[in-house]
Every structure is written in C-alpha cells, then in structure tokens.
Amino acid sequence: MTIPFYKFDGAGNDFVIIDTREQAFPLTGEQIARICHRRFGVGADGLMLLESPDDSTHRFKMRYFNADGSHADMCGNGGRCIAALAHILGLSDKNRDLDFIASDGPHHAHILMWDETVAVGIVQLGMRVVPANEVSRMMDGWKLNTGVPHYVQRVEDLAHFDVVEEGRRLRHHPDFGPEGTNVDFIEDLPDGRLWVRTYERGVEDETWACGTGVTAAAIVSGNGNILTRGGDFKVSFTPTGSTYSNLLLTGPAALNFTGSIDI
Numbered sequence: 001m002t003i004p005f006y007k008f009d010g011a012g013n014d015f016v017i018i019d020t021r022e023q024a025f026p027l028t029g030e031q032i033a034r035i036c037h038r039r040f041g042v043g044a045d046g047l048m049l050l051e052s053p054d055d056s057t058h059r060f061k062m063r064y065f066n067a068d069g070s071h072a073d074m075c076g077n078g079g080r081c082i083a084a085l086a087h088i089l090g091l092s093d094k095n096r097d098l099d100f101i102a103s104d105g106p107h108h109a110h111i112l113m114w115d116e117t118v119a120v121g122i123v124q125l126g127m128r129v130v131p132a133n134e135v136s137r138m139m140d141g142w143k144l145n146t147g148v149p150h151y152v153q154r155v156e157d158l159a160h161f162d163v164v165e166e167g168r169r170l171r172h173h174p175d176f177g178p179e180g181t182n183v184d185f186i187e188d189l190p191d192g193r194l195w196v197r198t199y200e201r202g203v204e205d206e207t208w209a210c211g212t213g214v215t216a217a218a219i220v221s222g223n224g225n226i227l228t229r230g231g232d233f234k235v236s237f238t239p240t241g242s243t244y245s246n247l248l249l250t251g252p253a254a255l256n257f258t259g260s261i262d263i
Contacts, residue, residue: 001025001262001263002141002260002261002263003025003029003035003093003260003261003262003263004017004018004019004258004259004260005018005035005256005258005259005261006018006041006085006258006259007020007042007044007255007256007258007259008081008082008084008085008253008255008256009064009081009230009253009254009256010077010078010080010081010123010209010230010251010252010253010254011077011208011209011228011231011232011233012207012208012209012228012230012231012243013045013077013078013207013208013209013210013211013228013230013253014043014044014045014256015044015045015046015047015048015075015077015081015082016035016036016042016044016046016047016048017036017047017048017050017073017081017082017085018047018048018049018050018090019050019085020049020050020051020052021050021051021052024116025049027047027062027070027263028069029065029069029070029158030069030088031069031263032047032064032065032068032069033059033067033068034070034263035261035263036067036068036069037067038221040138041261042259044259045066045067045200045203045207046064046065046066046067046075046078046202046203047064047065047067047168048063048064048065048078048081048082049062049063049081050062050085050086050089051063053100053101054101056104056123057099058099058100058106059086059091059092059098059099059100060082060091060098060100061099061100061101061102062078062079062082062101062102062107063102063103064078064102064103064230066201066202066203067072067079067202067203067204068152068202068203068204070202071102071103072148073102073103073104073147073148074102074103074104074128074148074185074212075147075148075211075212076125076127076146076147076210076213076214076249077141077209077210077211077251077253078211078214079100079102079107079109079117079125079211080109080123080124080125080249080251080253081123081253083098083099083100083109083123083125083253084108084114084121084123084253084255085255086098086100086109087111087114087239087244088114088119088255092111095110096110096112096114097109098109100185102147104128104148105127105128107125107126107127108125108126108142108172109123109124109125109126110123110124110157110197111112111123111249113123114195114241117253119254119255120252120253120254120255121233121253121254122250122251122252122253123250123251123252123253124239124248124250125247125248125249125250126246126247126248126249127147127212127215127247127248128145128146128147128247128251129243129244129245129247130144130146130219130244130247131242131243132239132240132241132243132244133242134240135219135220135244138151138175139151139153139173139175140153140154140180141153141154141220142216142220143176143181143192143222144214144216144219146180146215146216146219146246146247147212147215148181149179149181149182149184150181150182150184150212150222151170151173151176151181151183151184151215152184152185152186152213152216152217152220152221153170153183153184153185153186154161154178154185154186154187155185155186155187156187157187158185158186158187158195158197160183161197162167163197163198163199163206164199164206165183165207166185166187166199167183167198167206167229168199168204169215170183170199171183171199171201171204179201180201181201182198182199182200182201182210182212182213183198183199184196184197184198184199184210184213184214184216184217185197185198186217186221188221188223189227191225191226192225193223193225193226193232194217194218194223194225194226194227195226195227195228195252196210196214196217196228197228197229198210198213198214198228200213206229208228208229208230209226209228209229209230209231209233209251211233211251212251214226214228214235214236214249214251215247215249218235219237219244220242224236224237231251231252232251233249233250233251234248234250234251235248235249235250236248236250
C-alpha cells in the first residue's frame, strides 16, 4: 500500500498528514509508529488523518495519533497544521476561516497569514473551553486538561533542566492514572515572555513545542506570551470564574514537503 502524505511542522513540532477524503488508508498503531519513526519512516511527533466530516457544519474531521501509534483526543499544533493543509486544499472560506471536528470536540481555525511561495504561515486555533474547577494544584504544580492532560511545573534554570529525565518520571506518576500525562516546565524570562519546555507522552521525549502544553502553561501562569524551542506563540483567553473560554492559540505552521511511503 502506497500512501501519499504531507509533512508539516508547527514551531518544530512535526507531523505527517494524510488526506483520506477520497481513499481510506486503514493503518494499525504499529504502521503509524513506523511512519513516524525517525530512522525507518518519514519521522514525526505525530500523524493525522484529514477525513470527511459527518455533517455539513464542519469542513473536515481531524484524527490524531502520537508517534507511538496511540490515539490522542487533540493536538494544538497538529490542529493548526491540519488547518493550514485544509486551506491549501481549498476548504477554507473567503476569509480563510474554517470549522472542523476533532475527538475533543469542534474547533475554529483562522489562517492569519499564508505565503504560498514558501508554504509558511501563521494560524490561529480555537481550543476547547477549560472548566476552572478542573485546574487544580498538584504536587509542585498544576493539573489540567486542554484537549489532553497536562501537568505544569515552575522550575529554575530551565535552560539546563533535564526535561527528559524529570518529564519521564512525572509522566508516569501514579496520581495521573494508567495513561499518564504530558509534562510542561515553565520559567519567567526577563523580557516578559514565559519559556515552556514539554515532555510529551506518546512521543516519550521532549518536543520542540506543544500547542496544548503552551495553552495549559498560559492558563496557570496568566502569561500568553510564550517561547518554546521551536518558536513563539500567543495564547489568549477569557477567565470568567467558572471557565477559561475564548482560548486562542496562535503560532507558525509550515509545509515542509510532500511524498509517499510504502506500508
């Protein structure tokens, strides 16, 4: 089976995207892991399927898988990248807006800028509402779900912090249940930005950026000016006392290349 794909990245958080609207590609978790493998496959932090929607309200359906082949309800950078692909494929409206559905619910995306000559742009994505009572203190940090579970902890000297070792330990902490959590480490920078480094479950390593992670970090810190290893993000939201709503995640997205792989 030969599968055509698009390779995108959102601030270094990279993805393989497969358009299945015309032809379905039934992939096992093992096959997805092989495609995402950086030695034996294309190489990516995750894989997404762009599927036909079940209704006329949404332009497409997004299905997301981690690099190990496991399913996840949402990926913030993945959502921004698949929205950019949908725009390239002509699915956005004249204002470069589009609505799509993911496993965690509906999302609205807006293509703020797209340069066709270099296939790079800025994409804004609406994230799920986060109930305030689901943001709780835990150990030395905060626990919350921004589409997938996250644990956020402040640290000192993040530049020299062992994100992989400490992230792996916390990711499997029994208090997070059998599926574990993503782990974000944050530090305030002198220029006013919040630096975020993330250990992602399913990748089992530090990624260059994590969209749901920077969203979680912005909520617990109140700072939406975010720096990651892969680039800068803006996160805005409205705290109402009972919810964190109007959550908007804005950052870069790029089409790296297209290709096909035999599975």
